[in-house]
Amino acid sequence: MISARVRKLAEAIGPTTLVTALLIYFGYVATRARYDYFGVSLEMTGLSNQSLLLDGLEVVYVPAAMICLGALLVIGVHAVVSWQLARRPGDVTNTFLAAGIALVGVLMVGRAMIGIFLQDSSTSTSINPTPFALAFGPATVAYGIHIHGKNRGRPLMSPRLARNGALSALGLAVAGLFWASTQIAWAYGIGLGEEDAQKLQTRAEVILDVKEPLQDVPLGITHIPLSTTAKDPNFAHRYRGFRLLLASGGRLFLVTPKWKLGRDQTIVVPYDNSIRIQLVPQP
Structure with missing residues (x-):
């Protein structure tokens, strides 16, 4: 039910509209940081959405490359884990492997909570581990639980609960990656400001x-x-x-x-x- 609603929402928004909105947003963040370096508020400049869109094209390369590299890393880890489960099904080693992966996820979730509730507001613009921990922590916990259930030959929870948990982890992953991309765009804009000052x-x-x-x-x-x-x-x-x-x-x-x-x-x-x-x- 939830996945069907998400699919309908994505179809209603449309990929072109979503990509354009993201490019304008990243362009806005980077351009704001660039001129904030000179003490100029972006609202004073009157730059158009077209200008922000073009700036966003320049900014989006780094987050896109990081997402692709992260996807390759996840695929590689999953291939190794699948090979281990197929080689020695039901082995106690797989149980420790699943527990270790889940423990790493729990530690990342804890790091994300520290960054969200205990650190100052500068975490929204300065690059730090908080958004990455938020993006990968819950997903890693869910993956560890999935491995343990697969090793036992039966899932640890009902299909509905597992589906809702996976969607929640996916939502947190999107939020964390979006947060991290915002930090990268801000840092990129500051770098452009420093480069402008030097030239x-x-x-x-x-x-x-x-x-x-x-x-x-x-x-x-x-x-x-x-x-x-x-x-x-x-x-x-x-x-x-x-x-x-x-x-x-x-x-x-x-x-x-x-x-x-x-x-x-x-x-x-x-x-x-x-x-x-x-x-x-x-x-």
């Missing part, structure tokens, strides 16, 4: 002309007063040295080429007729 000097210089002077100009930016007799007297201040971090949502997010976390800030200016910009490529 700012190679980006084109932004020469910014404004009507009113900017406040709290970061280090490395030069202020040049413009003559009122210039061709366009509306722009009285010129700033040189900026690098463009992002242009989105009708705003320019500008940083210094030697931007350093904890020292420098990001300057946000409207991208309209109140400013004038020039781009100077760097060698």
Whole structure:
């Protein structure tokens, strides 16, 4: 009954819709971490779902590779265990094997509970064993129970109870893998932010002309007063040295080429007729 409902729900959602939603989500997490590194909230950028979708394509490779490698590992372990059960059916060694696998699962479940209830909220964004323990702990316990029943020649519980337990373990595995993928996407975004900071000097210089002077100009930016007799007297201040971090949502997010976390800030200016910009490529 439950499996039929799950199948109907999956058919209603559709694989394309699900994949698109996951890509947008992972793109959102990675992009948020990337610009959080510069102190910019993702809500300020106004990036579209299409941009987040493209970013998600870049992020999803690592979780997908890890899931495939994990599946290969599970298949290999199951093949070895099946060979052992077929070679010596009903042997006491198989009982110890099943107990050992279940014990490993119980320890992983305990580690998951510690991470969920005793650790701080940073576990949601920093890579740690908690989501992996949640994903594989219950499944490992269920697999140990399955091996023991198969070794005895009869299951340890009713088919309905076994099916519900397997679905619960599958649900926890999906939740744990999704959690782990979120951590990986966040770490990937932080890495992109750090890479951006290291390569700012190679980006084109932004020469910014404004009507009113900017406040709290970061280090490395030069202020040049413009003559009122210039061709366009509306722009009285010129700033040189900026690098463009992002242009989105009708705003320019500008940083210094030697931007350093904890020292420098990001300057946000409207991208309209109140400013004038020039781009100077760097060698």
